[in-house]
Amino acid sequence: MTETTTFARVDEVPAGLRDAMTGYLERAATHPEIQRVRRVAQDALELRPGNRVLDAGCGLGEVARSLAVAVGARGEVDAVDTSRLLVDEASRRLRDDPLPVDRAAIRYTVGDVVDLPFDDATFDAVRCERVLQHLAEPDRAVAELVRVTAPGGRLTLVDTDWESLAFDGLPDELVGRLRRRLWHSPVMSGRSMGRTLRSRLIRAGAGEVRCEPVTLCFTGPEDAAGVVGFVEPGTLEMLLAAGAPVDPAADAVFAADWAAAVASAGSDLLTVLTIWVVTGLRG
Ligand SMILES: C[S@@+](CC[C@H](N)C(=O)[O-])C[C@H]1O[C@@H](n2cnc3c(N)ncnc32)[C@H](O)[C@@H]1O
Numbered sequence: 001m002t003e004t005t006t007f008a009r010v011d012e013v014p015a016g017l018r019d020a021m022t023g024y025l026e027r028a029a030t031h032p033e034i035q036r037v038r039r040v041a042q043d044a045l046e047l048r049p050g051n052r053v054l055d056a057g058c059g060l061g062e063v064a065r066s067l068a069v070a071v072g073a074r075g076e077v078d079a080v081d082t083s084r085l086l087v088d089e090a091s092r093r094l095r096d097d098p099l100p101v102d103r104a105a106i107r108y109t110v111g112d113v114v115d116l117p118f119d120d121a122t123f124d125a126v127r128c129e130r131v132l133q134h135l136a137e138p139d140r141a142v143a144e145l146v147r148v149t150a151p152g153g154r155l156t157l158v159d160t161d162w163e164s165l166a167f168d169g170l171p172d173e174l175v176g177r178l179r180r181r182l183w184h185s186p187v188m189s190g191r192s193m194g195r196t197l198r199s200r201l202i203r204a205g206a207g208e209v210r211c212e213p214v215t216l217c218f219t220g221p222e223d224a225a226g227v228v229g230f231v232e233p234g235t236l237e238m239l240l241a242a243g244a245p246v247d248p249a250a251d252a253v254f255a256a257d258w259a260a261a262v263a264s265a266g267s268d269l270l271t272v273l274t275i276w277v278v279t280g281l282r283g
Helices: 015-030 032-045 062-071 084-096 138-148 172-182 193-203 221-225 235-242 248-268
Strands: 052-056 076-081 105-110 123-129 149-168 206-219 270-282
Touching: 015 032, 015 084, 015 235, 032 062, 032 123, 032 149, 032 206, 032 270, 052 062, 052 138, 062 076, 062 084, 062 105, 062 123, 076 084, 084 105, 123 138, 138 149, 138 193, 149 193, 149 206, 172 235, 172 248, 193 206, 193 270, 206 221, 221 248, 235 248
Parallel strands: 052 076, 052 123, 076 105, 123 149
Antiparallel strands: 149 270, 206 270
């Protein structure tokens, strides 16, 4: 494997950080703004009953469930993730809360998006959400996703453009410090991924590539923290510590300043972030 960020090695990070990361996935999944992004992505896939679909980097596996609804009992859903822990958790949730019989069966499998365990042209539709930003070789992954898509099939990539992150209600100087510190951390190495999806898909040979940038808006710290985790007190420290810090004392001061400013902004805090949904056809 060739990944770089903590989400690229979920099973290896300390338990406290892993719990924070799974908690983040859980909160994001139920956040109305992420649900809005997912509706755009699902519409873009144009699924039909009977389709075979792949969700690559499936996390806790909830998107696979909505794919199973869309493709119906004659369809098939494969959901793959490198994390054994997340795949086991997704499988457990499916066992505890099975889908109605008129839905497609879902298979959760451990697998790497840069080396997928599927033959060429296996799927009618393929999606990959907020995974490429964590990889050292995202173009290898995109090529692999194109490989497993059938000719004429659709491929939808969803990823964040962290550099689009903007705030109202925080001092400019503090936001500048956040950018200078975080953007140079290895944990944010894929921070511009969203806006690069179009060119990556085109380079990988996909045709009719369409972009839908979705701009998310959050009011207050709690609302934002469901998606922009580091707005929350404590999470910024964890993120900075996970990124091989050069000056932990300076990071502690910065994190304290950040937490104080976020608390004092309260409901005046406005957070804006763009997530890109980009779809192409395999020729
Ligand atoms: C931010 S999470 C997004 C999960 C899910 N797509 C979602 O939207 O909730 C990133 C996911 O990518 C998975 N991942 C990271 N590197 C991967 C790889 N090389 N192949 C497959 N999955 C990978 C992680 O284990 C994690 O579940």
